[in-house]
Amino acid sequence: MLRLALHWQILIGMLAGTLIGLVLNMTCSTRSVEIAESSRLPKGIVAANIDDSSASTRIRYTNSAGTTIERTIDPVDRSENVFPSVEMLAQSDPIAVQIYERHGQSLAKRVGAWFSRLGGLFLRMLQMVAVPLIVTSLMTGVIGLGSSAGIGRMFRRTIVYYLCTSMLAITTGLFVVNVIRPGLRGEAVKVAKVETSDAASLVDVLFAQLEAMIPKNPLSALVAPNYLSIIAFTIAFSLFTISVGGRTQDRIGSLATAGFEVMMAMTMAIIRLAPVGVFFLIAAVTATQGANVFMSLAWYVVAVASALSIHALITLPLIVKFVARRSPFEFAKAMSPALLTAFSSASSNGTLPLTMSSVEERAGISNRTGSFVLPLGATINMDGTALYEAVAVIFIAQLHFGMNLPLSQQIVVAITALLASVGAAGIPHAGLVMMAIILHAVGLPMEMQGVILAVDRVLDMARTAVNVWSDSCGCAVVEALEGNDASFNATTDR
Numbered sequence: 274m275l276r277l278a279l280h281w282q283i284l285i286g287m288l289a290g291t292l293i294g295l296v297l298n299m300t301c302s303t304r305s306v307e308i309a310e311s312s313r314l315p316k317g318i319v320a321a322n323i324d325d326s327s328a329s330t331r332i333r334y335t336n337s338a339g340t341t342i343e344r345t346i347d348p349v350d351r352s353e354n355v356f357p358s359v360e361m362l363a364q365s366d367p368i369a370v371q372i373y374e375r376h377g378q379s380l381a382k383r384v385g386a387w388f389s390r391l392g393g394l395f396l397r398m399l400q401m402v403a404v405p406l407i408v409t410s411l412m413t414g415v416i417g418l419g420s421s422a423g424i425g426r427m428f429r430r431t432i433v434y435y436l437c438t439s440m441l442a443i444t445t446g447l448f449v450v451n452v453i454r455p456g457l458r459g460e461a462v463k464v465a466k467v468e469t470s471d472a473a474s475l476v477d478v479l480f481a482q483l484e485a486m487i488p489k490n491p492l493s494a495l496v497a498p499n500y501l502s503i504i505a506f507t508i509a510f511s512l513f514t515i516s517v518g519g520r521t522q523d524r525i526g527s528l529a530t531a532g533f534e535v536m537m538a539m540t541m542a543i544i545r546l547a548p549v550g551v552f553f554l555i556a557a558v559t560a561t562q563g564a565n566v567f568m569s570l571a572w573y574v575v576a577v578a579s580a581l582s583i584h585a586l587i588t589l590p591l592i593v594k595f596v597a598r599r600s601p602f603e604f605a606k607a608m609s610p611a612l613l614t615a616f617s618s619a620s621s622n623g624t625l626p627l628t629m630s631s632v633e634e635r636a637g638i639s640n641r642t643g644s645f646v647l648p649l650g651a652t653i654n655m656d657g658t659a660l661y662e663a664v665a666v667i668f669i670a671q672l673h674f675g676m677n678l679p680l681s682q683q684i685v686v687a688i689t690a691l692l693a694s695v696g697a698a699g700i701p702h703a704g705l706v707m708m709a710i711i712l713h714a715v716g717l718p719m720e721m722q723g724v725i726l727a728v729d730r731v732l733d734m735a736r737t738a739v740n741v742w743s744d745s746c747g748c749a750v751v752e753a754l755e756g757n758d759a760s761f762n763a764t765t766d767r
């Protein structure tokens with residue numbers, strides 16, 4: 274039987290969902306209805322108007338005393354509604370809900386709400402695996418390091434390189450998304466305009482992040498879940514596992530590896546449901562919000578792609594040229610099998626064996642550097658993912674709030690994007706799973722991920738290639754620095 278590759282299935286799910294959603298939106302939505310006959314209205318109401326042209330529904334009615342009341346509701350029941358849901362409004366203003374139920378619940382919105390719930394099941398599964406996946410992936414990566422002797426200096430260099438390039442990537446992403454402003458180019462997609470408060474000072478915001486990194490109770494951080502606390506505690510736990518060493522390290526290390534294998538298998542199984550998830554999520558979006566959503570999405574793809582290109586084609590090659598003192602072009606050519614595989618598989622873990630062999634056999638880097646820098650990089654160094662998270666979250670915020678996030682919030686995004694990329698597993702769509710952390714940090718609803726899910730696969734391919742490219746450049750940099758030391762000390766350990 275012919276089985277299409279997953280990304281084709283996702284593409285088909287997306288197209289089918291889009292088409293069905295759009296047809297529903299065009300044929301079955303209530304744009305703006307005026308109801309003037311009192312027989313069609315609740316007692317005491319003389320006129321009503323329902324406007325369904327954006328994601329929320331506006332109901333305006335006039336009573337016999339001539340007073341006009343206006344309400345806006347969120348027809349799709351979300352966890353963090355901007356406007357009251359139907360149930361909530363029924364308590365405060367039953368008349369508005371009666372009018373809405375009689376005339377305002379267009380088929381498109383009703384079906385859209387169901388699509389959104391069904392697609393929500395897929396999102397729930399992704400949320401379900403997030404915490405155990407992060408914990409086991411990080412533990413495996415960090416504890417795995419401890420087995421080689423004399424790693425201190427190389428470890429520091431590798432970490433400094435990873436941090437610097439990830440921050441550069443995030444900065445590039447933030448710069449580009451603030452210039453292009455993809456989320457402010459479409460129209461009806463905005464869920465609502467709400468004021469975000471910029472009241473907390475930058476120091477407060479940063480200090481709060483620092484506090485979150487020291488959880489009072491790691492178990493309640495797991496339950497909450499507070500991802501920042503989880504990542505910080507897991508790294509600390511793994512480092513101390515290495516320092517205890519011996520059988521303890523072996524036992525904890527193999528337990529983490531076993532757990533990671535299972536979580537990877539589970540995540541991959543969930544990802545297989547992506548075509549169906551994408552179908553429902555995109556259909557929900559297009560059924561309730563119409564075609565305008567694509568205008569913004571195109572700009573979003575442009576923003577992510579240009580930021581990734583700047584990082585991969587300018588920033589990293591400059592580092593290779595001036596720090597590693599190699600020709601970036603030659604190096605990229607040597608790494609091409611790994612980069613192409615990363616692109617088509619969207620998995621840096623899956624590509625790892627090829628990355629290691631390309632680095633050693635084609636780019637002439639020592640096994641000592643390659644076997645240390647690359648596995649760690651596949652786990653914690655994800656420039657492409659970090660950049661993508663930052664752009665995606667700012668884009669979602671632009672769509673959701675109808676304006677750009679204030680600077681303090683963008684800094685929260687940058688820091689959480691860095692941590693999210695550290696915690697992301699090197700498997701397809703892992704970045705999407707991790708995005709929950711950042712959305713949560715800046716108070717955005719998870720459901721907004723549905724908007725970008727449709728184009729996630731193609732962006733995942735691009736960001737994975739950038740992830741692997743950055744790991745490879747890291748090898749060149751660390752190798753050059755270690756080599757300098759070696760010749761300086763007149764040792765011959767290479």
Ligand code: ASP
Binds near residue numbers: 705740
């Ligand atoms: N697919 C990426 C990787 O394996 C992770 C992500 O989803 O961003 O590197």
